[in-house]
Amino acid sequence: MKKYIAPIVFGAVGAAILFTLGAWQFQRMQWKKGVLEQIDRVILADPVALPENINKAQHQFLPVKLSGAITEDEIDVLGSVKKIGPGYRIISAFVTDDGRRIMLDRGYVVTRAKEALRPATVPPLLVTCIGPMKKAALFLILISKRISGLPAISPRWRQF
Secondary structure, rough: HHHHHHHHHHHHHHHHHHHHHHHHHHHHHHHHHHOOOOOEEEEEEOOOOOOOOHHHHOOOOOOOEEEEEEEEEEEEEEEEOOOOOOEEEEEEEHHHHHHHHEEEEEEEEEHOOOOOOOOOOOOEEEEEEEEEHHHHHHHHHHHHHHHOOOOOOOHHHHOO
16 A cells, blocks of 8 residues: 555646646636737727827837828848748838827838839828837837937948
8 A cells, every 4th residue: 555655646746736737827818818808909999199108008009190201211120921931021210290200110021022112212202101009119119209310220231
């Protein structure tokens, strides 16, 4: 009988650990569902004007509507997208009608299409944009507000 005590204790401790991990995973799943529902509520809301004072936690994924001009300043971020392949995320400077300078994510293009013609930005292309604010965009907006305008981007260093 003594030879069965260690395996029984080992099995009971293992079962308790597995039960605890299962309960934790269930709680985590409920929390994630709540976060995703919150994001859906924010993303599906009607677009609003870009807030004057941006709060990262409060305004993440907030749909905004901006009117202004896309300038010729651009950063090309090298990356890859599954099933599409290597390419660049095009980030352009955008000057709003009220003079605020922010970064506009113009999307992803494959490597061979990077130099293809995009709508002219000289003179600046006047557009109205609608889309969600993202953490990186919020960060860039906050930086541009602090230094009152982003510096001009050197063509030599515009690829990352």
